[in-house]
Amino acid sequence: MSLFVIPVVVAKELEALRARFFWGGTESTRKIAWVKWANVLASMEKGGLNLGSLVSFNLALVMKWRWRFVHGDQLWVSIIRSIYGVQGGCSPWARVVGAVSKLYSKGVVDHNALRRKLGDGKQIHFWSDCWLGRLPLKIEYPRLAALEEDVDCRVADRWSRGGWRWHWRQHITGGVTAAQLEELNHRLLEVNCVDERDTWVWDLADDGLFSVAVTRNWIDDKVLPVGGHNTRWFKIVPRKHLPTRELLTLRGIFIHTVACPMCGLEDETLMHVFGRCEVVEVLWRRVFSWMGISPMLVGNPHSMFEWVDNSSVNGNKKKVMETIVYAVYWYVWRYRNDVVHESEQIRKSELFDFIREVSYVWFFNRQKKVGANWINWLEDPLNTWSRSGIKDQKLKQEKVGPLGLGGGSGEKEF
Numbered sequence: 001m002s003l004f005v006i007p008v009v010v011a012k013e014l015e016a017l018r019a020r021f022f023w024g025g026t027e028s029t030r031k032i033a034w035v036k037w038a039n040v041l042a043s044m045e046k047g048g049l050n051l052g053s054l055v056s057f058n059l060a061l062v063m064k065w066r067w068r069f070v071h072g073d074q075l076w077v078s079i080i081r082s083i084y085g086v087q088g089g090c091s092p093w094a095r096v097v098g099a100v101s102k103l104y105s106k107g108v109v110d111h112n113a114l115r116r117k118l119g120d121g122k123q124i125h126f127w128s129d130c131w132l133g134r135l136p137l138k139i140e141y142p143r144l145a146a147l148e149e150d151v152d153c154r155v156a157d158r159w160s161r162g163g164w165r166w167h168w169r170q171h172i173t174g175g176v177t178a179a180q181l182e183e184l185n186h187r188l189l190e191v192n193c194v195d196e197r198d199t200w201v202w203d204l205a206d207d208g209l210f211s212v213a214v215t216r217n218w219i220d221d222k223v224l225p226v227g228g229h230n231t232r233w234f235k236i237v238p239r240k241h242l243p244t245r246e247l248l249t250l251r252g253i254f255i256h257t258v259a260c261p262m263c264g265l266e267d268e269t270l271m272h273v274f275g276r277c278e279v280v281e282v283l284w285r286r287v288f289s290w291m292g293i294s295p296m297l298v299g300n301p302h303s304m305f306e307w308v309d310n311s312s313v314n315g316n317k318k319k320v321m322e323t324i325v326y327a328v329y330w331y332v333w334r335y336r337n338d339v340v341h342e343s344e345q346i347r348k349s350e351l352f353d354f355i356r357e358v359s360y361v362w363f364f365n366r367q368k369k370v371g372a373n374w375i376n377w378l379e380d381p382l383n384t385w386s387r388s389g390i391k392d393q394k395l396k397q398e399k400v401g402p403l404g405l406g407g408g409s410g411e412k413e414f
């Protein structure tokens with residue numbers, strides 16, 4: 001377990017290495033900007049691939065030391081305390097304390113994330129620990145704390161025979177102080193000391209126990225930017241067509257570096273599966289030629305969508321291109337899974353036909369069928385509506401369609 005906080009420069013260097021490895025890149029591939037890599041690291045909900053950053057991993061591990069420290073009856077805790085003091089003095093421990101404080105002060109982790117759970121009250125400081133609500137009571141009720149006889153007292157010291165007992169330095173008669181006392185008494189009505197040890201709760205985890213994974217995700221979610229490309233999966237393609245579970249397993253590719261199941265020749269990276277694999281390359285060539293675009297080398301999905309965005313065709317053509325690109329990724333991914341699971345639902349030879357069909361259905365579902373014409377689509381997808389005049393479009397649409405879908409039931413599942 002790491003007791004050391006990675007310096008920012010080192011973290012960046014390491015992330016750059018990860019990024020290069022992730023994209024299956026070599027020295028010659030174009031450099032991925034730090035910010036874009038951060039997008040990849042982010043969670044699925046934020047449009048990333050949930051890889052998690054090294055910084056958050058490191059901080060979560062450091063946080064775990066903090067968690068173990070507060071649990072403190074182990075020998076090492078008393079040694080650290082006696083040598084360095086609680087704040088750590090000048091030691092690795094000070095860096096741990098520093099890193100944790102920074103997470104608090106930047107609002108990444110709530111002060112109260114690590115809070116006391118009351119047992120017998122023998123370890124919890126009544127006024128200075130977080131145990132009732134979000135803040136220490138001395139901050140919530142400064143006037144009362146000022147009148148307390150022993151501000152370092154434990155909770156157990158103020159609990160006696162089933163009730164709360166106060167020890168004030170002077171009698172509280174009225175005004176703001178009395179109002180504070182009344183409020184505090186009210187909050188304490190439901191609170192009892194019980195016959196078990198005081199414990200700690202890590203509020204970020206459902207079970208209250210510290211988890212590196214949960215903490216890491218939490219930090220990443222607060223720190224990493226909202227990403228872009230993965231959310232695009234949901235923009236055009238009807239959601240119900242998408243097996244979210246399968247999309248989620250996308251991350252699995254990068255975690256296990258195994259040979260590509262489709263060709264068995266190279267490592268299975270994002271770039272390879274969706275672009276450079278010979279099976280996929282042949283497919284892209286056919287798709288480009290169908291769209292009437294000169295073939296190009298396809299990289300990862302992100303750069304592909306960037307290319308669509310930056311292409312100089314008009315809005316509708318761009319939407320068609322985008323839909324077709326989605327369809328390619330969609331079917332390549334399904335095909336790849338078929339190969340992995342040996343289910344053989346899709347054959348390699350059918351991929352191109354499936355892509356033409358599903359992109360037609362997706363596109364014209366969204367366009368409310370204006371200009372839908374299957375034959376035109378097969379011949380020249382980017383110019384389908386300009387070729388089918390609005391007048392005869394309705395007629396044609398009823399007569400022809402892929403797999404008999406042209407008649408209207410575009411919602412049908414493939």
Ligand SMILES: [Zn+2]
Pocket residue numbers: 260261262263264265266272273276277278279
């Ligand atoms: Zn391959």
